Amino acid sequence: RYGELVTYALHNGSRHETPRIESRIETDARELLTGKNAYLERFMQIDGVRYVVVLTRDVPEQIDESYSKVWNDKSWQIFTYNDATARVLWTSKYEVVEDRHLLRRLFDPSLPEQTVLLEKNPGIPASLSGVGTVEVVSYTPNKMIITSNSSSDGLVYISDNYTHNVKAFVDKREVELLRANYTFRAVPVNKGSHQIILE
Numbered sequence: 001r002y003g004e005l006v007t008y009a010l011h012n013g014s015r016h017e018t019p020r021i022e023s024r025i026e027t028d029a030r031e032l033l034t035g036k037n038a039y040l041e042r043f044m045q046i047d048g049v050r051y052v053v054v055l056t057r058d059v060p061e062q063i064d065e066s067y068s069k070v071w072n073d074k075s076w077q078i079f080t081y082n083d084a085t086a087r088v089l090w091t092s093k094y095e096v097v098e099d100r101h102l103l104r105r106l107f108d109p110s111l112p113e114q115t116v117l118l119e120k121n122p123g124i125p126a127s128l129s130g131v132g133t134v135e136v137v138s139y140t141p142n143k144m145i146i147t148s149n150s151s152s153d154g155l156v157y158i159s160d161n162y163t164h165n166v167k168a169f170v171d172k173r174e175v176e177l178l179r180a181n182y183t184f185r186a187v188p189v190n191k192g193s194h195q196i197i198l199e
Contacts, residue, residue, distance in 0.1 A: 046181055048085055054079065055076060088158050090148055094155055094186075
């Protein structure tokens with residue numbers, strides 16, 4: 001599904017066969033850094049892409065405000081993409097969308113910021129006014145520990161690829177790990193302070 005997401009972004013919203021899981025993202029720097037590739041920028045937001053490396057000769061004169069140069073030498077320049085979504089975030093905004101409509105809705109410019117798309121109801125009410133924070137305490141290849149604190153029920157969203165092999169626990173109680181934003185992860189949490197473990 002991650003390969004399908006990348007392919008959808010690279011083909012400006014049309015579905016193409018994804019022959020392998022490996023996804024190579026190469027694009028015209030002039031198109032990207034001027035903000036003219038909306039699908040690829042939306043993918044970068046969803047995936048949490050922070051940095052773009054470009055040959056100096058390919059850097060356009062006008063750079064979109066979404067990019068800030070952070071390093072350069074004679075041959076290369078590195079830009080930070082300022083609109084990337086946090087790799088782990090708390091949100092109370094979600095929509096339940098049928099699988100066949102997920103990609104189209106995910107790339108819809110009208111989708112409110114920090115709204116997570118789910119394939120099934122998480123069992124908590126959606127809210128536009130909830131406030132919450134998350135902190136990654138530990139991150140290893142087989143275990144991730146996160147703490148959350150919120151004023152309402154919500155979701156902890158993680159931009160790691162979803163797999164049914166990962167189990168989710170909130171305060172040592174197993175909960176369902178949800179597939180979010182087509183290929184990533186979300187864990188429903190109630191208001192208050194909690195420890196979330198994915199392993």
